[in-house]
Amino acid sequence: MKNQPLYKRLGFAWDGIKISWQTEKSFRFHVAATSFVILLLLVTRPAPLWWAILLLTCGLVLALELVNTAVEKLVDHLHPDLHPAIKITKDALAGAVLIASLIAVGVFAAFMGSLVGF
Numbered sequence: 001m002k003n004q005p006l007y008k009r010l011g012f013a014w015d016g017i018k019i020s021w022q023t024e025k026s027f028r029f030h031v032a033a034t035s036f037v038i039l040l041l042l043v044t045r046p047a048p049l050w051w052a053i054l055l056l057t058c059g060l061v062l063a064l065e066l067v068n069t070a071v072e073k074l075v076d077h078l079h080p081d082l083h084p085a086i087k088i089t090k091d092a093l094a095g096a097v098l099i100a101s102l103i104a105v106g107v108f109a110a111f112m113g114s115l116v117g118f
């Protein structure tokens, strides 16, 4: 399965995004939030730096959601029973998504502030 053509690797990546969308409510929420931010960027047309910062922060949240899905699926498959190490793994992943989300909310608040001249 190594060194597949680019179009196949893109298909695998798309499959990963699709499975997260289908199984993770939190991922769907963050996709909706990102879509809203992109819409707002298109409407308000701010300086390019705002596009970069907002897209980077939203992208970070979505990427961490995908990592979260990947590790959760793997550990649940390898060890379906309860285990303290799995608790730490899942809680740490949830913490990573939470930190990235809080940063995204902070950046969004700063952007809204800049729109009203704050």
Ligand SMILES: Nc1ncnc2c1ncn2[C@@H]1O[C@H](COP(=O)(O)OP(=O)(O)OP(=O)(O)O)[C@@H](O)[C@H]1O
Binding pocket: 024, 026, 068, 072, 079, 080, 081, 082, 083, 084, 086, 087, 090, 091, 094
């Ligand atoms: N196998 C396990 N062993 C120990 N604790 C677990 C295990 N599975 C889940 N937990 C605990 O329950 C919490 C919720 O687990 P769950 O698998 O529902 O993930 P989640 O955080 O709801 O993820 P998501 O909402 O992203 O699907 C985890 O954060 C962890 O504290």
